[in-house]
Amino acid sequence: MIYTVTLNPSVDYVIHIDKITAGVVNRTEKEELYFGGKGINVSLILAELGIESTALGFTAGFTGEAIENYLKTQGIQTDFIRLDNGFSRINVKIKSGEETEINGRGADISENKLNEFFSKIDTLSDGDTLVLSGSVPKSLPDNIYECILKRISNKNMRTFVDAEKNLLIDTLKYKPFLIKPNQAEIEDIFGKKLEKTTDILECAVQLKAMGAVSVLVSRAGDEAVFVDADGESHILRPCTGELKNSVGAGDSMLAGFIAGCQLSNDDYDYAFKLGLSAGSATAFSDGLAKKDDIFKLFNSFYS
Ligand SMILES: Nc1ncnc2c1ncn2[C@@H]1O[C@H](COP(=O)(O)OP(=O)(O)OP(=O)(O)O)[C@@H](O)[C@H]1O
C-alpha cells in the first residue's frame, strides 16, 4: 500500500473577485472549494492514475470530516488521527488580478495524538511506500519526518520526501528512495543561485551522495533534472502549454513519478516522463490534473 502523510490538511476556499476593498462588504463573482495539503494532492493524483493509496495525518472538526468524506468519494482510503479540539484549517485564496492568500494555522496536535500517529506508522510493513510531503504545523516537533523514517528504518519500504531545507536534509541519513526539491529549495539547501542545468545536476549528485537514493529536481517550466537510483542522470524539458495554476504541480509530479514506477515496474525514464506530464497537466488546469490530460501530454511530448 502507498501511504501519504498530510500533517496539516486544508480546505482551500478560492474566491474570484474583481476588486477587493478593505473596510467595506465585498462580494465574490465565483467561488470554489478544494480539499488539500500536499500529501492529499499526491493521493488525489494517484487515484486519477488508478493507483490505490491511504491518506494519513491529522484531521479535526467539521472541515476535517469534509476532507475525509471527499477523499472517500475519490476512492482514497483514509486513516487520519482525529483531533478532539479545533478544526482542520481553512486557507483563503483571493484571486483578484493579483493573488492574496491567508493560510490558517490548523488545530493543535497534542503529544498523545502524536503518539497515536506514531503507533499507526509502526503498523506499516515491508513493501509499503510512504510519502512525506509539506511543512510541519507549529504544534509538532520539527524533526518529525526524521522521527518517522527512524521508526520504519528496519523495514523494507520505499520512502519519498518533499520538504524544505533541514526538514529534508535531516531525512537523508535514512536513505529516502526519492527526494523532490524544486529550484528554490535546492538553492536554499546549497545557499547559492543555481542558474545552469549543469549546476543543478551537480547538486543533485551531491544530495545522492548524502544519502538520497534518487533525486528529482523540478524547476517549473524549465528543464527538470533527475538522478535515478542507478546513478543515471536524466534531463528533460516539461511539456509546454498555457499556465493556469501551478499550485500542486510539484505534488502531481511526485504522484506521476510514483505511479510511473508502479505501472512500468521501475522504468525510471518512464516514471520521470509521467511525473513531468502530471506536473504540467496540473499547471495547465484550474485544479489538479485529470487522467486524460496527463496521458495526452505524455503521448504528445514523450512517446
Ligand atoms: N509553467 C509550467 N509549464 C510547464 N510545466 C510546468 C510549469 N510549472 C510546473 N510545471 C510542471 O510541474 C512540475 C513541478 O513544478 P514546480 O517545480 O513548480 O513544483 P513545486 O514548486 O514543487 O510545486 P508545488 O510545491 O506548488 O506543488 C515541473 O517539473 C513541470 O513538469
Ligand SMILES: [Mg+2]
Ligand atoms: Mg513543491
